[in-house]
Amino acid sequence: MAKKGAKKTKLTKKEYEARVPILREQLIKLQVQLKSANFPVLLVIAGVEATGKGEVINTLNGWIDPRGVEVFAFHPPTDEERARPTMWRYWRCLTPRGRIGVYAGSWYTEALREASIPRTDPKLFRHALHRIEHFERLLVADGALVVKCWLHLSKADQGARLKKLAGHPRTAWRVTTGDWQSHRAYKRIDELGRTLRRETGRTGARWTVIDAADERTRNVAVTTTLLDAFAAHVKQQPRNVPQAKRRAITPLRPEGLKKLAALPLDQHLTAPAYEEKRDKWLGKLNRLVRQAAELQRSVVFVFEGWDAAGKGGAIRRLTSAIDARDCRVIPVAKPTDEEKAHHYLWRFWRHIPRDGTVTIYDRSWYGRVLVERLEGFAREDEWRRAYTELNDFEQQLTEHGTIVVKFWLHISKAEQLRRFRHREETEYKRHKINAEDWRNRRKWRQYEIAVGDMLLLTRHAHAPWHLVAAENKRHARLQVLKLSCHQIETALAET
């Protein structure tokens, strides 16, 4: 436990006024330094009621250059937020590298509010905390500095402060009946706070408990905590960031490679046989997707596969069964500069579908353990960590009720060559092939290893991989339809 004992010192006005200019100058220096740094700063200001979270943030905002800071407060979730996994609303306001995000209450507010309701299953609270812990660990692993201040008040101090606020006409509006309720439940809520800090203080995103009884002391303590944490973080940054190295790829799970090799690719299917079956499955898929929409379930399709394996064609058949008005296809190419300024999962989170709609990712977050692993865009510790991160990401989706359907479209190296040549020879297909495709092809064996590892390390009951033999396009398209139907049908039956 990293919690510091809440200090009971009190600053005089004079001491305070002497400290403030120094703190302000240090804050500006911090901001200048941060601008060229490669990480974001997240400052979480949480705590019980009437500790002055808003005041601290306002004070800090007056000291700092407001152009480099964004403050996020969380009102009850909007309907757009409720229609997505819990953490979506926090992902959508993650601060980018080089900037400070100040989170009033942050992700802890909702977890605490829910847990405060009498007779709530304590398991739910643990679960919420676990999810938060994972979230912060993810950010920290990516280099983010997460500074968390817990503003503390004794029951007596809280009561005194509420009375003081309520007694003054200028501040009386700030005291709600909810505040008094939470004051009466002080002991219970204080206990929840302890649990919360214990469960979410281990990840390098530690809590600093700050006594908020005296406003000046509180303001200085929060600022000092931020400054100290920043200084320590900068010191920790490696002088020379170890360049990601491209080296020989060795399999983490050799069985993955075998699994891939064992897939028979010699299917045949005549055009009439295909068309008949296709229409049957398209009809079925259409019904299932509509049924899912009625139940406010969303569906996420993930298409991975070799270049020219037929992802585009398979997606086209799939979309023909789905109402285009409730379906988006997200082609995943190079990240934009806004995307690059965020955690690598941010660009996928931003497109997460609303309940009752469908999103198809044409290539996906698995790029992290495929192209980024191979090309050295991600360091070894980064892509190794990604397996867990990707599993957890998908678990959050499925927990919310999203059905995650994942495909790997598999072809032989010889078949790829045939298709590349065909693309080069066909005028309206020529745009689909470029030098990079040929380059990737030369790394076939390495990709195979990465794919094998991916298939084994990210298959889960909640989001299994469907390995599709795509040497025969008709067979592959039919398989995609069938497997989609099976998975959606099963998922709907389980609810």
Added chain:
Amino acid sequence: MAKKGAKKTKLTKKEYEARVPILREQLIKLQVQLKSANFPVLLVIAGVEATGKGEVINTLNGWIDPRGVEVFAFHPPTDEERARPTMWRYWRCLTPRGRIGVYAGSWYTEALREASIPRTDPKLFRHALHRIEHFERLLVADGALVVKCWLHLSKADQGARLKKLAGHPRTAWRVTTGDWQSHRAYKRIDELGRTLRRETGRTGARWTVIDAADERTRNVAVTTTLLDAFAAHVKQQPRNVPQAKRRAITPLRPEGLKKLAALPLDQHLTAPAYEEKRDKWLGKLNRLVRQAAELQRSVVFVFEGWDAAGKGGAIRRLTSAIDARDCRVIPVAKPTDEEKAHHYLWRFWRHIPRDGTVTIYDRSWYGRVLVERLEGFAREDEWRRAYTELNDFEQQLTEHGTIVVKFWLHISKAEQLRRFRHREETEYKRHKINAEDWRNRRKWRQYEIAVGDMLLLTRHAHAPWHLVAAENKRHARLQVLKLSCHQIETALAET
């Protein structure tokens, strides 16, 4: 009027099957060409009920490469959308350059729905159409190809189609009581449609009326309309885009320059006098902003001014009066690549505050008629057009209830030099000055002209310019507070 007469021809199945492969190939070609083009394509599919808007879009989606297309359907506005100006929800899903956005019903759906309610004031409909017309004109002027198809059905055909749909178990769910109501009100709604097309068909975003009685003919007609419009649009593109030229800047409104020169800059204010007044105005501003929030009004502050005129300092004093949790500062620097791929106003629309909150733009959309005019980032026709576009943008904000407070902070050239030197000499201010600032300074006279034009061409009762003498920082900061208070107070009193 550009409306083509609705054709009554009917394609046989054989004819259709012969046409489809050709259309598909043309669509793919279109997409390949579009990828490297510098404009977006917006395809609007509107029309009365039961014309199969969804079917057309689904068909088209099956023909086209779904990776380059996004389909947008508009359900009733979400709470996040209702809390912002009407057009915000359309700006947020504008397709970027090089891609196709298909808009099911689009911005017309809501306008038509509102107008269909019996006894609705027809003025509201006209107003909505006027707003839409402006929106499309803006996009078209920026180079967008806007293709609008109006799917038409005679009353008899509509009735027959509804009956057919209702009679089949697989489609019966699609026919709602609303559809039958709108069928009974056919004449009125048809009349509304005519008005709509007449009022919004003049801007280079013309309507094509397509008879939807026969599904195959309808599908082909929509596709052909898109293909033809695209071909015509590409032809119209200038071979060599005229490079924006930097030339001698001459004033459009010489009085603007005089106004600027006439501003007295010799104010004095002692520190104690300032502090006393400041606290009074801060208190007042705090009350007014809270009052605005209670009334669900949002406030947008715009800060423009010379480099080193003290925008940052003024913003900091301002934010110190506002609850940081409901206030965002948007520093406007170079657009990101996502922003560059959109209309220049898109990056400002995306930050438009929710009702009851405050957004402060540190520099703003006025860059279009200042730096972009001067540096030739915008062509002459572009920045000239911008005055109207900016006025209209702000009018949309104020119509929604947003209070728009605009400042130009003015200093003399000599004072700027003093401040630049001071920045260079002060360690923690050095980051605030760079070569570009010195470059801009050499263009002082040209900027003056652009500023003068801006002040005169974009001042309006709904969003006046406040010209603030900023030679004395204390005076300027106080003025900003006072003027903000006055304007917010007046705006709140008017409601």
